[in-house]
Amino acid sequence: MDYVPGMTTENSATPCTSEQHLRDVMVQRLIELGAARSPRVVAAFRSLPRHLAAPEVDIAKTYEPEFAAITKTDENGVDISSVSAPRVQAMQIEQADIQPGMRVLEIGSGGVNAAYVAEIVGDQGHVVTVDIDRDVTQRAADFVKATGYDRNITVLTADGEHGAPDHAPFDRIIVTVQAADIPPAWIHQLSEGGRLVVPLRMRGMTRTVAFVRDGERLVSDGFELCGFVPMQGAGENRVRLLLLHDIEGEEIGLRLDDHPEPDAEGLRAALHAPRVEAWSGVTVAGDESKEHLDLWLTTVFDNLPLLTAKPAARARGLVASISPLGIPTLVEGNSFAYRTVRPTDVPDRFELGVIGHGLCAQKIADRMVEQLQVWDREHRSHRAHIEIHPAGTPDDRLPAGRVIDRPHTRVAITWP
Ligand SMILES: C[S@@+](CC[C@H](N)C(=O)[O-])C[C@H]1O[C@@H](n2cnc3c(N)ncnc32)[C@H](O)[C@@H]1O
Structure with a gap:
């Protein structure tokens, strides 16, 4: 669908020429970020008036590549629905490799992502979008109607755990919830x-993974780190936060997924005891992603939750590193150790190291440093491979590596 420059949209006083400018600037940025790569994705992002999905938000904001418009939070203040950020939507649509004429299921609605997909599949294709929340499907239905995509999008209110059996099979399924x-x-x-x-989500960290179906198995074909709102319904399974330091504004905690129950009191005491450091000699660039390193650490260590801390905790020197996604932290009894960096003499290069706390701090910090070095020597230029097998698949039929057991599946992470 094309939006004619100069046309004005219903709820906006801004002429479409400036909306079009906002879209063009957004698309340019998405291309530079590597999020939008193919002509069809670029064309879809260039044409859709996405701001109509969040009329309460400033129009320019809705076209910022990293801006997710939060549309609902739960009683604890946790975000449970949003219109995802353009960069994340473009990245997932590219991962899905959607072609004209395809049938696509989206789990988690908002209207915008479904409309981009509908634009790409065209009139010969079809999109079904499912959300568990009636308020969300109402908004999504209003948006797809307002933009004319209701002709090839079906909006359903249901728990996406069960897919959309009446509309299956699908060539592509895009899940937009963790x-x-x-x-x-x-x-x-x-x-x-x-x-x-x-x-x-694998051991606390979420990556949007592109899988290809091979019989009963799914085989990964690339993944990217990301953040998404948590799943509700039958598949709900949230991470748990264990607070180690509970002063308002400078909280420090461990995000636990399928990790063993920690010695909470022991770890709290360890945090306030003097720390040890261990350094690896391995360096990274300032803007280098550590997502593959972190997946390596997840593969080799059994008990590696994520350390989270408020910026104030770092400013006070209580922790050396923070990241919104969490820092991999090796826990052993009442000791723990997490990865960090320090500057080197070379501009914009940092050395990887580990900070440890507790009685066994030095021992576990050294073990973690060893694995930083193994990653650098043997895996740095490789990418992990992820396979999904049905629960109950015997160990000897899984690829060798880390296995994460979930109720329905066995997730196997292996390295070349
Ligand atoms: C990030 S939002 C979806 C964004 C949307 N795809 C867009 O156009 O940007 C995630 C949605 O997943 C929904 N959700 C959570 N659990 C669900 C489930 N079990 N089945 C279907 N939808 C679910 C939430 O209600 C929320 O609206």
């Missing part, structure tokens, strides 16, 4: 060779 597991419906409603793109 999942800790992959329910059988998503595999069985996907055509053989079809792609499932899902923000899969």
Whole structure:
């Protein structure tokens, strides 16, 4: 669908020429970020008036590549629905490799993402978007009607755990909500060779993974770190925060996923005891992502939750590093150690190291440093491979590596 420059949109006093300018600037940035790569994705992002999905938000904001418009929070203040950020939407749509004429299921609605996909599949294709929340599907339905995409989008209110059996099979399934597991419906409603793109949480960290169906198995074809709102309904499985330091504004905690129950009191005492440091000699650039290193650490260590801390805790020197996604932290009894960096003599290069606390701090910090070095020597230029097998698959039929057991699946992470 094309939006004619100069046309004005219903709820906006801003002429479409400036809306078009906002879209063009957004698209340019998405291309520079590597999020939008193919002509079809670029064209879809260039044409859709996405600001109509969040009329309460400043128009220019809705076209910022990293801006997610939060549309609902729960009683604890946790965000549970949003219109995802343009960069994340473009990245997932590219991962899905959507072609004209395809049938696509989206789990988690908002209207905007479904409309981009509908634009790409065209009139010969179809999009089904499912959300568990009636308020969200109402908003999404209003948006797709206002933009004319209701002709090839079906909006359903249901728990996406069960897919959309009446509309299956699908060539592509895009999940836009964080999942800790992959329910059988998503595999069985996907055509053989079809792609499932899902923000899969593995030991606390979420990566949107592109999987290809191969019989009962899914095989990864690339992944990207990301953040998404948590799953509700039958597949709900939230991470738990164990607070180690509970002073308002400078909280420090451990984000626990499927990790063993920690010695909370022991770890709290350790945090306030003097720390040890261990350094690896391995260096990284200032803007280098550590996502593959972190996946390596997840692969080799059993008990590696994520340290989270407020900026004030770092400013006070209580922790050496913070990241919104959490810092991998090796826990052993009442000791823990987390990765960090320090500047080197070379501008914009940092050395990887580990900070340890507790009685066994030095021992576990050294063990972690050893694995930083193994990653640098043997895996730095490789990418992990992720496979999903049905629960109950015997160990000897899984690839060697880290296995994460979930109710429906066994997630196997391996390295070349
Ligand atoms: C990030 S929002 C979706 C964004 C949307 N795809 C867009 O156009 O940007 C995630 C949505 O997932 C929904 N959700 C959570 N659990 C769900 C479930 N079990 N089944 C279907 N939808 C679910 C939430 O209600 C929320 O609206």
